[in-house]
Amino acid sequence: MATKLADHLAKAEKTGKGVQPLTELEPELTIEQAYQVQLVTIGRKIKAGARVTGKKIGLTSLAMQQLLGVDQPDYGHLLDDMVVKNGGQVSFKRVLQPKVEAEIAFVLKKELTGPRVNAMDVLLATDYILPALEIVDSRVSNWQIKLPDTIADNASSGLYVLGEKPVKIDSVDLAQIGMVLYKNGEMMDTGVGAAALGNPAVCVAWLANKLYEFGISLKAGEVILSGALSAAVDAEPGDRFEARLAHLGNVSVRFVHE
Template sequence: MVTENKSKIESHAKHLASAWENGEGVQPLTAVDPDLTIDEAYYVQLQTIQESVEGGRKITGKKIGLTSKAMQDMLGVGEPDYGHLTDDMKVSNRGEIPANKVLQPKVEGELAFILKDDLVGPDVTSLDVLQATDVVVPALEIVDSRIKDWKITLPDTIADNASSGLYLLGDNPKKVTDIDLKQIGMAVYKNDQLQNTGVGAAALGDPAKCVAWLANKLAKYDITLKAGEVILSGALSAAIEAEPGDHFYAKFAELGEVSVTFTE
């Protein structure tokens, strides 16, 4: 971490942490610190994760966000972002999420890569990703924001662990050699009503390309993707708002179904 910014980074991490302490979203970091840079935002994220690990949590993987052109255009950026996954974020397939475990949840359907080998940037290719992948499974990511009303800019969401909340994985893993990642179709339902559809190619044209981008981006911060980690490769369609009582499920061609219920 950049030494001269250490106190600033720690202060911003505490600001975000106060959202959970108070049970409601906080003011955007960019309102508190209009000069917050992308690099500094990633260091805020790393500070938060470091504190989480020191508190007993384990890193289980990473998530990639902003993989669609629509989302990139909305935030005025030209590349994705990423966040960390920890063991307390995982929900069982067909499980329940109580209201006190989320602030402003939205649900996304995507493909998850489970690695069998490390991926070390900065020169990772999509082919390297496929060779390092054990299996691919369907996933639901519950994105959440500690920023009130989702009033986020790019530095805000990066600092907030790329708006990571929770995640759950399907029960039907497939080898990458047995499926066409770009062509896998997905349909997401909320309370038995179809909300949206997507296809693998919606994530930067190829979900494996997203994972390669991540491995190369992480090299800048001396972070390696590890064997056994779960990599959420990016939403295949728009995020859907969730309220207590809502039931979500996503159906993936060849990969089966993944579902979750939000409770009071």
């Protein structure tokens, strides 16, 4: 089943058109099965030459969990072909129905292996943090997703942008880092580090422990997008997004037609 559903999602990437929700094709699709679909897709991309650069954590806010009727986050894989340079451009040919979120990115200096990782372990294993924009996207038509749909679809991952000023984690209070997200110069959202499970380091600890269930650890050098600090904002060609995070600096991206 995992192969069949991975094929279904791959069709969206090939055609540039969203596909029917997996939970309509397989109404009994479980979270565990959905992660297996994700792993099939990632395995194929690695075989084709892609390299894993890290992980992203989704559904870290209570509002998003309530919206999907779940009580835990989810995660996806980051690949080297998802990276967009800070201040760079994204062609709409690369995306289907993008939305933009502002986050705090962790870059690890030590491996983190579950199942008993806590927030302090994360702080000790982190080399530095950066401001980040995550461009979430869905291969499922009109974002008609339930939790298994987004998990299978690599946690609705698209692309990501990192800031350029590394900040040591012990120089800031993660929970108190304020964020403002702008679209075309207009303020769209504000947020704070505490919006991600109370502290972004708690999100990364959750991830390390969840990955243990699949025999995966977080490696030194990996980038971890720790979860959105506010709601995702729709993107259209011509839109420019910028996030400003206290102590961490700015990160931006522009969407273009071609």
